Every structure is written in C-alpha cells, then in structure tokens.
Amino acid sequence: MSISRKVKKVLKKFPYDISFVVDEGIVLLEGEVNSHQEWVKIGLNIGDIKGVKGVVNEIRWKGMKEGKTRAERRENIASKNERKRLGKHEVVIIGGGIIGCSIARELSKFKVDVALVEKGPDVSLGQTRANNGMVHPGLAPSKGSLKRRLNVRGNEMYGELCEELDVPFKRVGSLILITSRTLKKYKRYLPLGLNTGFCKYILPWLVKKKADRNRLKGVEILRGDDIKKEVKGVTDDVISAVKIPSTGIVDPYELTIALYENAKKNGVDFYLDTEVVGFAKEDSMIRGVITDKGVLGAHHVVNAAGLYSDEIAELADTKEFTIHPRKGVELLFNKRIQDDVEHCLTELTLPSHPTSKGGGINPTVHGNIIWGPTAKEIESKKDTSVDKKDIDEIMERYSKVLPDFPRSEFIRYFAGVRAPSFTEDFIIRPAKEVQNLLHVAAIQSPGIASAPAIAEYSVEMLDKMGLKLERDESFDGSRRAMDRAAEMSDDELRSRIQEEQRWGNIVCTCEMVSEAEIIEAINRGAESFDAIKRRTRAGMGECQESYCLLRIADIMSKELDIPLKNVKKEWAESEFFDGTVRGEEG
Amino acid sequence: MKDVVVIGGGPSGLAAAPEIGKKGYDVTILERNGELGGLLQQCIHEGFGTLLFDKSLSGPEFADIFINRVHDTGVKVELETYVKSVEKREDGFEMTAVTPKGVEIIKTRSLVYAIGCRERNRFEIKIGGTRPAGVLTAGTVQRLVNLYGVLPGKNPIIVGGGDVGLIVARHLYLEGVESILMVYPEEFFSGLPRNAQQCILDFDIPYRPRTTVKRILGDKKVEAVELVKVDENWDMIQGTEEIYRCDSVILSVGLVPYSEKVEELGAEIDCKTNGPVVDEFFETTVEGVFSVGNLVQIFDYVDDAVQTSFVAAQGVDKYLKGFSSKRDKPVKLKPGKNVGTVTPQVIAHDADDDIKIFFRPGIEKEGARIELTSGKEVLKHQKKRYVRPSTLEEMELPRDILSKKKEVMVDVR
Structure with a gap:
C-alpha cells in the first residue's frame, strides 16, 4: 500500500476534513480540528506510518494562537x-x-x-x-531506529569524552523495576498467580533479551532480596528487576x-x-x-x-x-536526604507509553536526587510553567517506588520542553x-x-555533503573544569587563599561557593546570574538563592562594572530589580 | 583549646558570648559576614528592645548594646569566617573554618550554635507558574532597599503577612512605588498585630486576606500573578482566580531554622520547630553543643530570642564545670493537638529554678485555657484572654510539678 493510501486510511479515523500531500515520504497536513490534543494525535498517527520521513502538520486547532506575528x-x-x-x-x-x-x-x-x-x-x-542528566543505555529505542544506533554508540563514548573535558560522569547503572503494577492494564486477562509468574520470570527475560539484542553488556536479572540490596527502601510490590550497568549520569x-x-x-x-x-x-x-x-x-x-x-x-x-513541544516537569531534592539512591530507577508499566519512557528516579552527579520528568503535550514552545498538580503527579507516581522517601523535602521544581517530531x-x-x-x-x-x-x-x-575534512593536528581536546572550594582539601584551599584571598570568602553557604569562583565564572564569559549559577552551583542548594542572590549580584555589579539594578537573571530584560529609593539617582 | 565557640554573630550569638565571657571563659564568636549584628543591621525600623530595655530601638542600635558587651567582656571575634565542618573529638570539638586569611582548625570544649534561620522560598510553598526574575524573599528586599538603596520593582506584590513582609511593605510604600498589594492566606496578618497596624493599616496599603498566589506569570521578568482565594484550610477555591499585574513578587512566607549544620553533628531535629531538640539550658542532644535564638524556633521578638542566650550561658557554665544535675531520664515536653511547637522539648536537669517554656498556639481562640498535663492529670493551667498562631506564648514551668513525670503535654483549650 502506498503512503498516500495509508494516510487516507488513518485520517478516516478522525471526524475532520483534513487534506494532505505526500512528497518523498514527507506528509503535509492541512485542515482544522477541535483541539490541540487532536492535532497531536493525528500528527502522531501519521508519523507512525511506515515509510513516512516527516510530518508537516499545518492543521489548525480551535483557539490556536496566530503564528503570523513571529514570521513578520x-x-x-x-x-x-x-x-x-x-x-x-x-x-x-x-x-x-x-x-x-x-x-x-x-x-x-x-x-x-x-x-x-x-x-x-x-x-x-x-x-x-532542564534535562535530568540520565545517560540512557539504549534499551528503549525501537529496532532499526536512528535513535537506537546513536544512543548505544553515544553511551559508549561518554566515559572518554567526559574525562577529556573534565566533566563529572558516573556510570551508576539503572534498574528497570517490574512490580505488581506493571501489568495492571492486563489484569482482566491475567489471574494473580499467572501475573506474578509472568512478572517474575518471563517479563525480565524479555527485557534482557531486548537489551542483549541492542548489544548492552552485563545486563542482569534480579529478584527478591537482591533488588532490596541494590535499592534501599524499594517498594514491596517489586517482583523482579533488570539491571543495566552502562546507564550513566552527567550534568x-x-x-x-x-x-x-x-x-x-x-x-x-x-x-x-x-x-x-x-x-x-x-x-x-x-x-x-x-x-x-x-x-x-x-x-x-x-x-x-x-x-x-x-x-x-x-x-x-x-x-x-x-x-510538537512536549513538556517535562522535574522535582529536585535536598542533598541532605540520607536515603541514598544509587542507581537510576524506572518502574516498567505496560503497554509502554507511545511517546515517553515514563521518567524515573535518578541520582545527580552533584548528590541530589531528581524525580521526573512528566510528559505533557503543550501548545507553546515557551511554556515552562509548573503547576501544583504537576508536582503532585510526580510525587504520587514515584512514591509508589520508594514509599518511605521523604518526598516533601524537594528544593526546586522546574520544567523543560522537549522537541520531538x-x-x-x-x-x-x-x-x-x-x-x-x-x-x-x-x-x-x-x-x-x-x-x-x-x-x-x-x-x-x-x-x-561535500565538506572538505582534514584532521587538524593542533586540536587539543582537553578542558579544565572550574576549581571548586567545596571539593578542595583544606591544604589546597589554604594555598589558594594565600594566592587570592577571595577563595576564602564563601558567598553561597549551601553549596560552599567562594567569591573567587564567581569571578572565575565571569572570566569564562558568564554575564548573568543563572550563567554563573550553572558554572559554580551557587544558589542551587537548599535555600534556593535566598541567602546568596544579593551577595552575588553585588559582586557581579562590581566585576561587570554595571549598576546593581542592571544585573540580569538570564536574558535581556530579566533584571532582578527596578528603581531606586527616593533621593538616589535613578 | 578554647572553652566556647559561638557560631553566629547575630543577636542571639551576641547575647550569649558576653554572658559566658563574663564568667571568665575563653569565648570566641565566629561570624560569616564582615560585621557583627546579623539581620539587625538591615532592620532600620524601630521596635527592638521594648521588652528588655523598655525602649524602642532600631536594629543597629539594639545590636550595638550587645556588641559593646562583647568588647567589654573580652570576647574574641572572628569575622568573614565560614564554618565548613565540625567534628566531635574526645575532649571537645574540632572545627574547620574558611576565612580570607586561610583555613583554620579551631578546637573548643563546647559550642553554641546561634546561626538563626533562613527565609522560606517559593518552592517550599509550591507556587506554580514560571521562574522569571523578580521573585525575591522579603529579607533580601529589606537588605536591597536599606543597604543598597535599590527597589525590587515599581509594582510589587507581597505574599504572606509575616513581620518582615509588613515592614518591607511600608518601606516600599514610603519609597513611592507605583502600586503595592499584600496578600496572605490567614484571616488576619500572620505578623505581630502591632506591625500590621503600624505598617499596613495606618498607611491604607491595600491587602487581601484569605488570598494567595497560585501562579507566577512572565517569561523573563515577572509580568503578573494569578491570585486565588483560599478557605480556612488554605485550600484554593476554584473559580476565584484573578490576574494581577505586577513586576515583582516579594515572599514573606515564614522562616526556617538553619538546622543543617547541627543535624550533621548528630543533633536530633524536632520536625515541628525544624530546629534541634534542646533541654531547658538549650543543650542539644549532642553533649556540649548548645543552640540559641531563631535556630531553636522562630521567635516573634528579638528580645525573646536573646533570652534563650542568657539561659544557655548558664548551661554552658554548668557544662564546663561538669553538669551534676542531669536526671537519669529526662521529661519530655510535647505539643498537644491545639499547639504547634513547644520549646524546650526536654527537661533534663534537677535544679531549683523554674523553667520558662515557649509555645506557639495552633489555633486562634478567645478566652483560652492553657494546660500542662501528664496523662490525665492537669499539672498546671492558666487563663489567656486571646491566643493566635501569630503570637508566641510563654509560660513558667515549676520544676516541682515534674517529679516522677515522663512526659508533659502543653495544650490550649
């Protein structure tokens, strides 16, 4: 069947008048639907057709914001x-x-x-x-996809790359947890005993088989106490698990x-x-x-x-x-939490979500724990808002995996927008x-x-495509990370302070960041508070900037030689403050 | 080896150090900022000292009294000193401190933590929406305005009716912002009634009770907030949402004791106060480690906060002399169902003096009866004309009523 005929067949399932053109595997859709959700659904259905290389979805939905102004x-x-x-x-x-x-x-x-x-x-x-930093092993992408090939290869390259660039990377491994909820949707067809047996023996075997097919090494099936040893505080609902050692984390x-x-x-x-x-x-x-x-x-x-x-x-x-922008919300926890999560954890639920691996519980290279992301199709590419119900959704979902985890001790939530086709x-x-x-x-x-x-x-x-490529022998792949007071031994820090006393002025007390680091970040090109934050971790601790914001803004004002009220959070027009008290020059 | 190191040169540390120093001990204050006084230095409004000195002083004036005492009693002061770590040793404590001069190892027989509290931020109260520039805590704004002469914005909204928020609201109003609004979830401001009157009501600053911010709107800079009405449980009432234009959001939504460091040292933390569990001399569950001021619990008046320092000073003295009064089993003090927090949490000594306890009511009530009970037995009760969560209450606890008791409950009826 030609792509055109398949597209026609798919569109028949929807009660709209949608016109389409197929050209070398690219499908152009036009028409109008009732909602953004329908827009996504049609797009995904067409994208799913074998042989389709791209979907240009120009269908409009009711209430859609006019995009013309942007082009103009x-x-x-x-x-x-x-x-x-x-x-x-x-x-x-x-x-x-x-x-x-x-x-x-x-x-x-x-x-x-x-x-x-x-x-x-x-x-x-x-x-x-806004990514959670998980370096996936390459298990999830389907056979034959570009994703799978590049994921497996990319994961292999990580260790060497991060060493060259002096970036923390840890191969912490991941556990795919098979629990009594994994097959909940099939409950009608599976009596309890059969369900447990399936979850204990067949399902992990199938996951491992897929991992083997994707050439992942060292994959193990765990059951009973072996899981509890790997994951402290894991739910009693867990039946079996598949451990993949090559999964990593990075910032x-x-x-x-x-x-x-x-x-x-x-x-x-x-x-x-x-x-x-x-x-x-x-x-x-x-x-x-x-x-x-x-x-x-x-x-x-x-x-x-x-x-x-x-x-x-x-x-x-x-x-x-x-x-089609897809938002993901993440919940970041306090470093103080003693419950160590050593591996990336995902609970398997079937049938798997068509567009998301479901997020999970991950450690970060900085010692926090992060839950998420969610997956929600959104209308605006700029929508990084987080609502209370997003937070509640994450809490509910992952508390099932770690029921005793102090879930209320999160220090921040944020959202990013994925860019899938x-x-x-x-x-x-x-x-x-x-x-x-x-x-x-x-x-x-x-x-x-x-x-x-x-x-x-x-x-x-x-x-x-004809680009002439000749190796440059002078290439130097090494890069030196920022020095961090928090990671230095007392002797190291002492000698740094001897050279430059600003190493001894700690401006962010949660993450122990010194004034010298703020200045180093500025010297490396950071001009905004958030750019400094990403380079130094200042403001990323428990108090979330309430202690250090003004102190760092003050240093920025001096180093960048700008008035305090011109200090920016990130973008142009994102100044923190506005105005001066009476009698001061504006 | 020092006798005592006081960590924190804010009001409670400033009060503790000379009180211990005058008994002849070698005392040192470690302060992370470049000057003593802590938050008092940014509080240029008056109202400090009314209980202790019968005078209404500004923050810096109040601080000066204690700074003079520090100097008069020969207490040593180390400024710009960040305490990186503290470890317990056999004969005391060994601390590592970072200063612009280097990394110092300091040894001391005992420790007084006076590191105060931090402000609660937007994440802790789950305000939704975006994360643009212009969302600031009230303390940061106070510092910004008073020390730098810079305003947070021209159209601020203040969330939460706490004391710092009330004072900041008045200040911004007087500095001529174009618009200002205060919203808070309670029926009445959570700060002191005195501040509500003098800061908001006297100036006709607009305010909305039983209202909170559901979401912050704006991409790069705050553009507006979505306000919502809340019921008496502070649950949002759907359908009451309203967009309010503003350029900055100032949060005065509570303070949290900075208990991380004492917790690392092994001190037990009270999940109600969020501060360390202390006995009547403000000793934590780690022997030789004392905790005073807002680290123990959030006080309404600095005058009350520094009283903990005076009591702790006696405790440090006793500790250094080798306590002889410790009970085999301490009596536990617990909040009843209508009480939020109680300090101290344990009575660990046998002594003659009475004990002053502080508690924060969990309810608002006219004609309240305050009861100390052990099981079904009422040990003491007293009448109070009016109690509310925004006002910390105190009460004398006679030691004799504690004999043979394991647990005493404080409640409001």
Missing part, C-alpha cells in the same frame, strides 16, 4: 540586517544546545572554519538545561558548557545573543545566514535549533517536519530542498546520551 517580526529584522556583514565561515551551526555544541567541538577536530549561532546569551538554554549543562569552551579553544567562533531570522539563498543553496546582527556567509549550515528547528527549516524554504525519531539528514543544509533535529530523549554519536554522525553527513 523575523522578516522585519531580516530586511534591516540582510546587507550587514557579520562574518564568513565554512560551516555555520544554528543552536547552542548540547547538540550544536557537540557538533561544533567535533568539527573543531578538523581544519574547518566553524561558527555557532545561538539566540540566547549563553549555551544550553533550551531543552538541555547536561556542565557538559554543554565544557563542549562550548573546548570548541572555542579550538577555533570555533561563537555568536551568542544572535538570532537567525532568515537565509540568503541562491537557487537551492544557502549563501548566508541572516541574523539580527548581520549576515554570516556559509558553505554549509547545520540546523540544530532544537525546539525551533522546524521554523529554521521553514525559513530555508524546506518544510519537512513539525516539532511526529515520527518520534531523530531527524539527521540533508534538507530536501536545500543542498547545503543539514538537519540535526527532533532530538529528544535519549538526546543527551546520543549527543557524542550524533556529532560524529553529523560530521559524516557533512562529509558526504
């Missing part, structure tokens, strides 16, 4: 800047998340002139920032910052605070990337724009996929309509784990 705004900025020259490079990467930065660093191993454009004032401000923004610093050291030009608003094209080739600061000439362009990768594709006149696989391929544009898009989970392999694969693709 970009055109406006483009017309003002299309004659200004900003620079010229062989490769321009769009997007400074973990993917863009990984590709930048990978390319810096070659004699290629590379630039990276990021609209935010720092790297890792999109999806990357996603620290790794991204490290990639950025190292790529920069090896000659990559970073244009931060620079937004792509259009392309200068000649026939089917991009000649220049138009930004709000001017035009960057380019031979090859990489679209690693995450949530906005579909809009970048559209700006280049090559609509091939639509990103409707085909739910990574999209890494040359653009259909533009010869020198490479899409590295729709990177959702396990994007962090896959990132090193995605970079490698992207460079292979660029090679095929």
